Amino acid sequence: MSYVETENRDGVLWLWLNRPERHNALVPALVADLRSAVALAAEQAPPALVLAARGRSFSTGGDVAGFLENSGSVEALKAYSEQLVGGLHTVILDLLAFPAPVLAAINGPLTGGATGLMLAADLVAMAEDAFVQPYYSEVGFGPDGGWTALLPDRIGTAKALQIQYRNERIGATEALVLGLATCICPPEELESQIRSWTNEIAKGYAQTHRATREKVWDDQRRAEVRSRLDQEKTRFLELVTRPETLEGMRDFKKERA
Known part of the structure; x- marks a missing residue:
C-alpha cells in the first residue's frame, strides 16, 4: 500500500497523502512515496x-x-531523522522546481x-476549520520543513x-491575512475551489506558467533555500538525540494517547 495516491482529473494530477489513521503524520516511507509521486x-x-x-x-x-x-541508539535515531527530514526537504525542493503551478488543499x-x-x-x-501550528517548542525539536528557511520571507521575520x-x-482567517492561504472556504467546497x-490555469499557456515559476524559483533562489533547509536539518539532528528532547517526545505522545 502506498502512502500517496495519484489521481488524474482532466490532466491535472492530484497527490493525496494517504495515512489518515495517523493524521497523515510523516514517516520515511510516506516521504519517499511522495518524492516518487512528485518525480x-x-x-x-x-x-x-x-x-x-x-x-x-x-x-x-x-x-x-x-x-x-x-x-x-543515537546512531539509529539520527539515521531515521536524516531519512525523514532529509527526504522531506528534498520533496520541498522538488516542488519548488516543479514545471507547473503547485496548488494545495488544506483540509485540516x-x-x-x-x-x-x-x-x-x-x-x-x-x-475554515483548518489551522497551522509549529509544535517544536512542545517537543524540543529544531524547526524543519521551512519554518526558518521559507516562512520568514513569506510573513516577516x-x-x-x-x-x-x-x-x-x-x-x-489569519493564514489568509498573512498570505499563507489564497482563500478559505467550507471544507465541503475545498475541492471545487481547487x-x-x-x-483557470488550464486556459492559459503552460509554457508561460512554467517560465513564470522558473523565474520566481530560479537556480539561485532554490540554492539559497536548499542551504537554509540543510541548516535546519543539521540543527534538527543535533537536538533530536538530546535527553530533554527524548523526554519531550515521550511526554507529547503520552498527552495524546
Missing part, C-alpha cells in the same frame, strides 16, 4: 499539480511515535515540518519568530 508527475508535465490529504488532517508533521521507535490541521508542503505551493485553499516562540496556532483554479 513521476513532473515527467507527465500536467497543467497543474495539487497536494491534498485523506482524512480529517492534512498532516501533523513528523510522527513522534516513529522517532521513539528508533530511539534505541497542518503542523510541524509538513507545513513546508504548503509553503512550496503557489495557491492554497484552506478549510518578527511574525515567524513570534509564532514559533509562542507555538501559536494560525487559524484559516478545480476552479485548475480550470
Whole structure:
C-alpha cells in the first residue's frame, strides 16, 4: 500500500497523502512515496499539480511515535531523522522546481515540518476549520520543513519568530491575512475551489506558467533555500538525540494517547 495516491482529473494530477489513521503524520516511507509521486508527475508535465490529504488532517508533521521507535541508539535515531527530514526537504525542493503551478488543499490541521508542503505551493485553499501550528517548542525539536528557511520571507521575520516562540496556532482567517492561504472556504467546497483554479490555469499557456515559476524559483533562489533547509536539518539532528528532547517526545505522545 502506498502512502500517496495519484489521481488524474482532466490532466491535472492530484497527490493525496494517504495515512489518515495517523493524521497523515510523516514517516520515511510516506516521504519517499511522495518524492516518487512528485518525480513521476513532473515527467507527465500536467497543467497543474495539487497536494491534498485523506482524512480529517492534512498532516501533523513528523510522527513522534516513529522517532521513539528508533530511539534505541543515537546512531539509529539520527539515521531515521536524516531519512525523514532529509527526504522531506528534498520533496520541498522538488516542488519548488516543479514545471507547473503547485496548488494545495488544506483540509485540516497542518503542523510541524509538513507545513513546508504548503509553503512550496503557489495557491492554497484552506478549510475554515483548518489551522497551522509549529509544535517544536512542545517537543524540543529544531524547526524543519521551512519554518526558518521559507516562512520568514513569506510573513516577516518578527511574525515567524513570534509564532514559533509562542507555538501559536494560525487559524484559516489569519493564514489568509498573512498570505499563507489564497482563500478559505467550507471544507465541503475545498475541492471545487481547487478545480476552479485548475480550470483557470488550464486556459492559459503552460509554457508561460512554467517560465513564470522558473523565474520566481530560479537556480539561485532554490540554492539559497536548499542551504537554509540543510541548516535546519543539521540543527534538527543535533537536538533530536538530546535527553530533554527524548523526554519531550515521550511526554507529547503520552498527552495524546
